[in-house]
Amino acid sequence: MKKEFKELLQSKGRTELPKVLLASAECAPLSKTGGLADVVGTLPKSLAKLGIDARVITPYHRCIKEKYSDRTEHLFEFYVNLGWRRQYCGIEYLELNGVKIYLVDNEFYFGDRIYKGGYEEGEQYAFFSKAVLDALPNLGFCPDILHCNDWHTAMIPMLAKTVYGGMQGSLRFLLTIHNIAYQGKFGFDYVQDLLGIDSKYYTPEFMELQGCANFLKAGCVFADRINTVSPNYAEEIKTAYFGEGLEGILSARSAELSGIINGIDLAVYNPHSDPLIPARYDKGHLQRKELCKLALQERIGLEKRPDAPLFVMVTRMTEQKGFDLIERMLDELMLYNDMQFMLLGTGDRRYEDFMRLAEKRYPGRLCAYIGYSEELSHLVYAGGDFYLMPSRFEPCGLSQMIAMRYGTLPIVRETGGLRDSVKPYNRYTGEGTGFSFANFNAHEMKDAVLLALDCYRSPEVMRSLRRQAMEADFGFDGSACEYARLYIWML
């Protein structure tokens, strides 16, 4: 055990490292729609290296059942009382890449959609939250920390401390906010009907916000500690622009709020050993990256031109990701004749349609691959020259880190974790791992793209920037150490 942890534990009168149970709606590689899954899948592996037993509890979504059912073991079952409903709940167990995972089974709630949307989603995750608390005494694993993630599990601390009548004992609750824009807002009657919460908690002091019962707010009030996924975002969410109505409670609890930047799984995202790309490379063999570019161009129907700068994106298509700037600027950028653009993403219909139409305007130069593909995403990260991420806000962002690891230079807006992870190119010193712009403004984005194009004309500058990006350390081990410190601190 690290000396630092030993001393910290001593100050708490403890000798053993804390045990942790992570509760999350998604967990890679089992289920994934975005970065939350990556983090919950990777953190336990890095914690294990520090000697911390961290396990995961997550819904047994149909996509998991289809792939892993022959490897899971049925542990036990019971019924969850959800208001007047009594719902079956099975607990299955799976060990994957050394991580111990408990799967909450109910086919009605966890069918083909990880998020059912609308009101149904409230019932889906109210069920999950109660199932976690009901299962806890029988798991045969007694955590010190219950680590909740985002609004889907943010009700757990409140339920434990109220409806379950203080069942928590010495259990401590950590809430990690991955994205404050999603809060789980429902009518109070609906939530009361599901969870049996006393109406005295439906006040601005507890879970009411703007006339709704707000799951994430309840988490911010009742969790013992709160953190978010980058130091910069931890500051931002205390302001009205980013806080989405929760800035008040977060400012009031700022002593218990911290920011820990995420990392990526270096074993999964490694251009030197990635089985999903046609040519493997490292910073010393960057000419092989060009083979990935040609393979990508061929696969998605772009002109096979090694000299054409290829801009890529792999993303959820939401307002958060800066699609308004892309809508405004795409045609101006495509005026640069040799420029190519490839998007792999899915999300809001409006942005999907915009990109589909753009594809028709620029045959052979622009590809909009609307869909989700883990496999193709690796080729996109490897084959691109520049990775565009002009986010309106970005709690942490993993895509820019993955891009840098593959020597694909990110062009980002200076917000949240993007500011914490991308070092903008300095044309005087040559330092940098990407490009950035400050304001959410289409012309500022264009200037950053033009600077990138300028660099593209100098192979030497590109090589040096790519190397610097690939040398940056985005592993999870540093973040895991910070989580370990936080867990011990919470005991």
Ligand code: ADP
């Ligand atoms: P967010 O969690 O806000 O979506 P992140 O940058 O933290 O953004 O993480 C996004 C993760 O999801 C990355 O691993 C990215 O490669 C992946 N991803 C997003 N959209 C797609 C897609 N359409 N196909 C494959 N992977 C995707």
Ligand code: GLC
């Ligand atoms: C959220 C955020 C993203 C972050 C991810 C993992 O989905 O939008 O910025 O990287 O969670 O924490």
